[in-house]
Amino acid sequence: MTEREMLLKKIGTCKFAVTDIDLFLDTHPGDKATLQKRAEYLEQLKPLVKEYEEKYGPLTKADDVNTWSWVKDPWPWDTEG
Amino acid sequence: MFVYEKQLQYPVRIKNPNPALAKIIITQYGGPDGELGASLRYLSQRFSMPMPELKATLTDVGTEELNHLEMIGAIVYQLTRNLSEEEIKKAGFDAYFVDHTTGIYPASASGVPFNATAIASKGDPITDLHENLAAEQKARSTYDNILRFCDDPDVIDPIRFLRAREVVHYQRFGENLRLLTDRLDSKNYYAFNPSFDTQCFKKK
Numbered sequence: 218m219t220e221r222e223m224l225l226k227k228i229g230t231c232k233f234a235v236t237d238i239d240l241f242l243d244t245h246p247g248d249k250a251t252l253q254k255r256a257e258y259l260e261q262l263k264p265l266v267k268e269y270e271e272k273y274g275p276l277t278k279a280d281d282v283n284t285w286s287w288v289k290d291p292w293p294w295d296t297e298g
Numbered sequence: 299m300f301v302y303e304k305q306l307q308y309p310v311r312i313k314n315p316n317p318a319l320a321k322i323i324i325t326q327y328g329g330p331d332g333e334l335g336a337s338l339r340y341l342s343q344r345f346s347m348p349m350p351e352l353k354a355t356l357t358d359v360g361t362e363e364l365n366h367l368e369m370i371g372a373i374v375y376q377l378t379r380n381l382s383e384e385e386i387k388k389a390g391f392d393a394y395f396v397d398h399t400t401g402i403y404p405a406s407a408s409g410v411p412f413n414a415t416a417i418a419s420k421g422d423p424i425t426d427l428h429e430n431l432a433a434e435q436k437a438r439s440t441y442d443n444i445l446r447f448c449d450d451p452d453v454i455d456p457i458r459f460l461r462a463r464e465v466v467h468y469q470r471f472g473e474n475l476r477l478l479t480d481r482l483d484s485k486n487y488y489a490f491n492p493s494f495d496t497q498c499f500k501k502k
Contacts, residue, residue: 218311222309222311225305225309226309228305229305229306229307229308229309232303232305232307233307233308236307236358236362237466239358240355240358240359240362240466240467240470241470243351243354243355243358243470244351244355244470244473244474244477245473246351275304276303276304276305277301277302277303277304278301278302279301287304292304293304293305293306293368293372294306294310294368294371294372294375294376296309296310296311296372296376297311298311298312298313298314298376298452
């Protein structure tokens with residue numbers, strides 16, 4: 218696994234935690250402790266995304282500011298084995 | 299409104315091509331219990347849901363299914379990279395190949411193109427939520443069947459992830475059904491459509 222892929226995996230892990238919590242909160246919207254946990258994962262995510270985007274390019278178009286590096290390879294399905 | 303994130307929900311990284319496996323896994327792309335049907339089912343059903351929790355669940359699960367559709371596409375794509383004509387023929391992938399080469403096309407394992415009958419949307423939340431509970435179990439069974447034919451850890455890993463998500467979605471839809479029935483006059487569960495006959499809700 219390359220350094221880029223390892224960082225992406227860390228980001229994916231945090232994002233997935235948030236996604237799973239989101240589904241739980243949809244049916245338990247009053248659960249304050251889970252909402253707090255969600256905020257913690259989002260905090261963990263911020264520096265990881267910042268580091269990734271500085272090194273390897275944007276993860277969403279909204280974050281693409283200088284050059285249009287959005288088009289650059291690799292796309293998510295391009296991972297080599 | 300949707301925003302694309304340039305990342306799979308769970309990594310797919312397959313070293314060895316295996317067109318025979320691609321031929322069965324494509325069913326979770328465009329087959330009767332696949333991710334295309336799942337995403338469009340939930341994203342369509344949500345419009346007529348009578349409670350905010352249900353609208354939220356269907357929006358979020360439907361969106362997650364789009365991630366899963368992308369993962370299945372990536373798995374099939376990576377299983378069919380760098381193939382020779384001989385390998386294609388030997389694996390029985392030639393029937394798919396003549397129609398789509400190695401493009402990703404929504405079809406079932408038996409080659410039937412995607413059919414919108416996979417997207418049940420009845421406009422009755424009790425009916426639709428029962429549909430969804432069954433749909434999650436059908437997808438789970440399909441992943442279990444796929445796992446019977448997988449001996450490559452690179453494929454087993456993401457398929458197990460997808461299987462586990464079906465179980466979580468089943469849980470959430472069960473909670474949706476409970477949230478809904480808790481709001482209904484218990485004498486009338488199946489005598490009314492809660493999206494249409496609003497008098498079936500309990501007086502607050």
